[in-house]
Amino acid sequence: MFMKNVLMKTLLFILIIIINLIQINCKFKTVCYLRVDESQRIDVQTINGTLCTHIILAFAVLNNGIIVPKEVDDIFYYQNVTTLKTKYNDLKVMLSIGGGGSDGSGFHEICSNQTNIDRFVWSVLDFLLKYNLDGLDLDWEFPAWNTPFPNDKYKFTQLLKTLHLWFGRQQNRIDRRHDLLLSCAVSAIVNVVDGAYDMPDMAQYIDFVNVMSYDFHIYSKYWPFTGYNSPLFNRKVEKSYFSLLNTNRSINYWVDLGMSKDKIMVGIPTYGHTYVLANTDHTTPDSAAIQQLDDISYPSVCQMMRNSSSKVIFDVESKVPYLVNDNHWISYDDEISVAFKAQWIRDNGFAGAMTYDLNNDDFNYICNNETKFPLHSIIYSIIN
Numbered sequence: 001m002f003m004k005n006v007l008m009k010t011l012l013f014i015l016i017i018i019i020n021l022i023q024i025n026c027k028f029k030t031v032c033y034l035r036v037d038e039s040q041r042i043d044v045q046t047i048n049g050t051l052c053t054h055i056i057l058a059f060a061v062l063n064n065g066i067i068v069p070k071e072v073d074d075i076f077y078y079q080n081v082t083t084l085k086t087k088y089n090d091l092k093v094m095l096s097i098g099g100g101g102s103d104g105s106g107f108h109e110i111c112s113n114q115t116n117i118d119r120f121v122w123s124v125l126d127f128l129l130k131y132n133l134d135g136l137d138l139d140w141e142f143p144a145w146n147t148p149f150p151n152d153k154y155k156f157t158q159l160l161k162t163l164h165l166w167f168g169r170q171q172n173r174i175d176r177r178h179d180l181l182l183s184c185a186v187s188a189i190v191n192v193v194d195g196a197y198d199m200p201d202m203a204q205y206i207d208f209v210n211v212m213s214y215d216f217h218i219y220s221k222y223w224p225f226t227g228y229n230s231p232l233f234n235r236k237v238e239k240s241y242f243s244l245l246n247t248n249r250s251i252n253y254w255v256d257l258g259m260s261k262d263k264i265m266v267g268i269p270t271y272g273h274t275y276v277l278a279n280t281d282h283t284t285p286d287s288a289a290i291q292q293l294d295d296i297s298y299p300s301v302c303q304m305m306r307n308s309s310s311k312v313i314f315d316v317e318s319k320v321p322y323l324v325n326d327n328h329w330i331s332y333d334d335e336i337s338v339a340f341k342a343q344w345i346r347d348n349g350f351a352g353a354m355t356y357d358l359n360n361d362d363f364n365y366i367c368n369n370e371t372k373f374p375l376h377s378i379i380y381s382i383i384n
Helices: 001-029 074-082 106-110 115-132 152-171 190-196 200-206 240-244 249-257 298-307 335-347 374-383
Strands: 031-037 056-061 066-069 092-098 136-138 181-187 208-212 264-269 271-277 289-292 310-315 320-325 328-331 352-356
Touching: 031 208, 031 374, 056 106, 056 136, 066 074, 066 115, 066 352, 074 092, 092 181, 106 115, 106 136, 115 136, 115 152, 136 200, 136 298, 152 181, 152 190, 152 200, 181 271, 208 249, 208 352, 240 249, 249 264, 249 335, 264 335, 271 298, 298 310, 298 320, 298 328, 320 335, 335 352, 335 374, 352 374
Parallel strands: 031 056, 031 352, 056 092, 092 136, 136 181, 181 208, 208 264, 264 352
Antiparallel strands: 056 066, 271 289, 271 328, 310 320, 320 328
16 A cells, blocks of 8 residues: 555656646747738748747738728738648637837727727627637737827727627637637837836736837937847946846836736847948947938848858847948847847746747748748747
8 A cells, every 4th residue: 555655646746747847848939920011921831830839910900990901812811821720730820900100090099989999899809700810919009109198008908808808708609619819019118118008907808918029229310329129138338218128128027017927928020120320430339320221131131141341240248149231230130149038038937939020030041051930940949
């Protein structure tokens, strides 16, 4: 009997270890935005679905308070992407509405009263179920921020609450074919976070937040200097407000406000920022610039690296590289910097990584001849 009890306890102990290991292995997510822009569309067959636990199609838009595709033929692309779920059984495909540069007034109109909210929610339910989508991502940039509508901060929470309620009712259907997820893309800039989000109330209504921990530095006439797009840590010379413009500080600010770590997806960009230097003799971070060009993809950076006049510097403090080519100064992420970020996500127990986006990673073997989507591959290997 004694030996039997010892054996049972040993087996139970082993079982607990196995369960814990399974929970650890299942804990981390990789959420990948996929833009459906016709000019930059990725052939669905090139997408490696193992690299993402969730693919978020970006972006649908609002039309008279209901959800619609940005272009009519976007629907066919949605349907092609959802076919990936037959090959990758655990993959979730969601749809994002809004996006950077979109007119936030559409969201404001929806949130103006409960009738409009209900009408929008019904259109969402119908749309997601019709096209075999697994959930909705709201990318409102940003509620109440720099607008004359300060109450949108709280009305956005009401919108999330209603979506959460109806998604829950959908999940409780007898057949349970659809477990609808709800996420939102949120700012990483501390003062925007304070002005735009009703924390911690909003935290109870969402499955996860996609914190856009990039675009920390952009050119403006008020601050015409180079800066890192997505530093992991601040530099020692950065003080006060500038010390907050990095992934580490901004993500932990969300934790301080009450967002659970197991709901935080840490944003990692696959694109970079290109500045035009005012003086090619000054090429360090915070150098004077005269303008910022369009975002640059990772494979385009790889091509520039082959130019003999290009110089790459890795900042050991902020854990990101930058490239100088003549009068161009480029802040971007490479395999090393995303590896640092993925390891930081694991070490600090966050839900996982969010990437923006698959389109700007290298899916044509431009950076090397061995790996498609090298940035996503590095993140996946470390997260898992």
